[in-house]
Amino acid sequence: MENAQLLKIANEFGSPLYVYDADKIESQYNRLTTAFKAVKKLKLNYAVKALSNISILKLFKNLGAGIDTVSIQEVQLGLAAGFEPEQIIYTPNGVSLDEIEKAAKLGVKINIDNLSILEQFGTKHPNTPVCIRINPHVMAGGNANISVGHIDSKFGISIHQIPHLLRIVENTKMSINGIHMHTGSDILDIDVFLYASEILFDTAKNFKNLEFIDFGSGFKVPYKSGDIETNIEELGEKLSSKFNAFCATYGKDLTLAFEPGKFLVSESGHFLTKVNAVKQTTSTVFAQVDSGFNHLIRPMFYGSHHEIDNISNPSGRERFYSVVGYICETDTFGNNRRITEINEGDILRFKNAGAYCFSMASNYNSRYRPAEVLWYNNKAHLIRKRETFDDIIHNQVEVDFSKKKEKASAV
Ligand SMILES: Cc1ncc(COP(=O)(O)O)c(C=O)c1O
Secondary structure, three states: OOOOOHHHHHHHHOOOEEEEEEHHHHHHHHHHHHHHOOOOOEEEEHHHHHHHHHHHHHHHHOOOEEEEEOOHHHHHHHHHOOOHHEEEOOOOOOOHHHHHHHHOOOOOOEEEEEEHHHHHHHHHOOOEEEEEEOOOOOOOOOHHHHEEEOOOOOOOHEEEHHHHHHHHHHHHHHEEEEOOOEOOEOOOOOHHHHHHHHHHHHHHHHOOOOEEEEEEOOOOOOOOOOOOOOOHHHHHHHHHHHHHHHHHHOOOOOOEEEEEOOHHHHHHEEEEEEEEEEEEEEOOOEEEEEEOOOOOOHHHHOOOOEEEEEEEOOOOEEEEEEEEEOOOOEEEEEEEEEOOOOOOOOEEEOOOOOOOOHHOOOOOHHHHOEEEEEEEEOEEEEOOOOOOOOHHHHHOOOOOOOOOOOOOOOO
């Protein structure tokens, strides 16, 4: 989006503000579907956790996507957005059997990643098909926090537990309709997907009633100019050919599924903040914005890089700044950033603000979470109102301290 458009939107809706570009979301969706055009049945299930605003979900529904959900509330959001239950896959981790049963009752596809839960679920509901999340034991992903397919990870059923898995399936007479993996986020090397696919195919051979194989997600997107990204086109060509060969030996055209979050929405997002103060110290110049890790936690949580530019003064002289927030904690968004000269009141834009940004926001310091705007059809649509004090207080229950304390009675 152009600076002028973003500034106009910031003027109209205030700051801090998340703005998402629907065209960018659509072009990423189309890029992925084109890369896998050689596969007969392809399903992209958008990972709701990345950005869960109901208007974003409806946009994906219009594009023909399904959704990947990880909580019963995300399932409910998907249903509220108009997805049919069979367009929703529910991939929880560490939730109760009770929650899985609730999701199954709603008719969504169930993905189980734990043998104990699988045995209990299969015993009680042998007629509900389930997908199995495999842990293929591969080390993948941008950093330890987002690597989830290795041997020490809590996610998935180990490939070494397949004999036990088969015993449970046979004993309960349950039916397995899918095999799934998700090994991490920010995976640059396509060989990770190709290597892990062999493990999934090997596992898949054990099940006769499969409908789909889900390769999860984890595609890396560029964060700054010149940054490298996962080569989606090469992955599409190579994985499609392996998948088609597997379907031929399996004797059925299965669906190839992915569940991308970051790839679809990261670059569509722009986070707009206003500079409250410019503070010169003995060691740096701080630009202090009207936000903090309550609104965008990725830099502090994962060390993620978000490019920051000054859209109020794009052609000013460049200087070095430390961009920080207004939270009573160290909340540094970026150190030693070369940014065009910043004055108080300027609007700074953070790039790659679509995935895991608003969805990880909180009310820490009792601050309001930002508003959200979708730029769609050449128009800015407010898709989440700015919070008010009522949002901070409305679930809080006050104790009446005016009453005299009663003496504790002897037991
Ligand atoms: C099970 C599962 N699927 C899909 C995703 C989406 O991954 P990404 O945003 O890297 O595409 C995640 C992210 O954590 C996940 O846990």
